[in-house]
Amino acid sequence: MNQEDKETQALRAELEYRLQPIELNPQILQNVFKKTDLKPDWYVDFFNLWQKLILPVQRFSWQFLEWIWTRRVGMSFATSVLMVVVLIKLLIPYITYEPVPRVKSPPLILPELVVSNPQETAQTLKADLAKLGIVATVKTFDKGWMIEIVNLSTDNLDALSALLTEYKLKLPPPGESGLRILVVPGN
Amino acid sequence: MKKQWDEQAILDNIRAGKQSGATYVFNQYGGKLLQFFKWKFKLSHEDAEEALQETFIRFIKSVCQKKFHGNASIYTYLSKIGVNECLRIIQKNTAYRDILIDGMKIEEIIDHSKDLEKELHYRLCVAKALEAFEKQNANECLTILTLQFEGWSIRKVADKIGRNEGATKTFLSECRKKLRLYLLKCRDESN
Numbered sequence: 065m066n067q068e069d070k071e072t073q074a075l076r077a078e079l080e081y082r083l084q085p086i087e088l089n090p091q092i093l094q095n096v097f098k099k100t101d102l103k104p105d106w107y108v109d110f111f112n113l114w115q116k117l118i119l120p121v122q123r124f125s126w127q128f129l130e131w132i133w134t135r136r137v138g139m140s141f142a143t144s145v146l147m148v149v150v151l152i153k154l155l156i157p158y159i160t161y162e163p164v165p166r167v168k169s170p171p172l173i174l175p176e177l178v179v180s181n182p183q184e185t186a187q188t189l190k191a192d193l194a195k196l197g198i199v200a201t202v203k204t205f206d207k208g209w210m211i212e213i214v215n216l217s218t219d220n221l222d223a224l225s226a227l228l229t230e231y232k233l234k235l236p237p238p239g240e241s242g243l244r245i246l247v248v249p250g251n
Numbered sequence: 252m253k254k255q256w257d258e259q260a261i262l263d264n265i266r267a268g269k270q271s272g273a274t275y276v277f278n279q280y281g282g283k284l285l286q287f288f289k290w291k292f293k294l295s296h297e298d299a300e301e302a303l304q305e306t307f308i309r310f311i312k313s314v315c316q317k318k319f320h321g322n323a324s325i326y327t328y329l330s331k332i333g334v335n336e337c338l339r340i341i342q343k344n345t346a347y348r349d350i351l352i353d354g355m356k357i358e359e360i361i362d363h364s365k366d367l368e369k370e371l372h373y374r375l376c377v378a379k380a381l382e383a384f385e386k387q388n389a390n391e392c393l394t395i396l397t398l399q400f401e402g403w404s405i406r407k408v409a410d411k412i413g414r415n416e417g418a419t420k421t422f423l424s425e426c427r428k429k430l431r432l433y434l435l436k437c438r439d440e441s442n
Binding site for chain 1: 264265267268269270271273274277278281282283285286287290300303304307308311312315370373374376377378381393396397400434437438
């Protein structure tokens with residue numbers, strides 16, 4: 065093929081290509097960048113700028129360490145740092161905030177038990193609760209008696225429920241750990 | 252603003268680890284390389300894409316490792332790598348064993364790879380020359396050259412551009428003369 069033919073062929077190919085250019089698969093270029101580790105221009109520029117900013121800080125840190133070393137103050141500096149660390153370790157238990165466990169107080173509206181003999185009923189209920197392992201205190205309150213139970217938890221919840229039903233009382237709602245019952249005189 | 256790329260700016264951009272220079276080269280030559288790989292080496296579309304991908308990987312690595320200094324043009328280097336990649340794919344794939352390239356079997360064509368490189372180089376050089384020609388000259392010049400290559404008669408071209416036949420012939424001749432100046436570089440490079 066002579067020069068003229070080569071030229072004509074190349075010209076024809078290019079002009080044909082211009083009429084119908086090939087749409088390139090963008091994945092090819094992505095694969096090329098992945099394998100050659102080329103990054104977007106903005107990323108490289110940002111990285112270079114960051115390097116420029118961080119370099120003086122790094123240089124200063126090294127100069128400071130070098131200064132410590134050349135002035136032979138390295139040991140005393142290290143001792144001071146160590147002492148500060150030990151002091152912080154020792155003081156931490158005193159300065160750490162420990163939240164006080166919050167005890168939820170029993171509800172303000174007390175379930176009322178109206179009986180002819182309040183003191184006796186209160187004592188009997190206290191004894192019945194004790195059989196289930198629940199500690200209750202009985203004290204006078206206004207015209208009657210108040211049974212106060214701080215911790216109502218028991219292994220036998222069914223028995224406790226039955227006992228309270230016997231006295232026409234109900235278990236407190238879930239989340240309540242204690243119970244106060246007012247026993248008042250009446251018919 | 253669109254960046255004006257010259258070859259040195261492209262190489263500097265790639266060496267800085269950036270993507271835009273390589274993207275520009277890929278957009279400028281990628282399609283032409285793919286077309287050549289499919290047409291000349293009769294590669295399937297997938298294999299031609301693989302050849303294109305490997306060509307660009309090798310090109311970028313050479314630029315980054317400073318194996319390519321820029322003393323030849325980028326398309327010269329791409330032609331060299333591209334032809335080698337195509338031959339590699341043809342050699343490793345048995346499906347291409349009986350294919351003839353320019354009437355030669357694969358074993359013979361390897362010895363003539365320089366001719367293939369020259370052909371591809373010339374193809375890419377012409378593309379670049381046409382681009383420069385288009386920038387400097389009226390688009391009409393390129394249009395009538397295209398029409399003539401497509402086999403249009405002078406009369407038909409004259410009707411299309413709204414001139415008489417005599418004026419069209421003169422205009423076509425002037426366009427060819429101008430274009431020849433741009434193609435001189437490609438002739439010199441290929442000799």
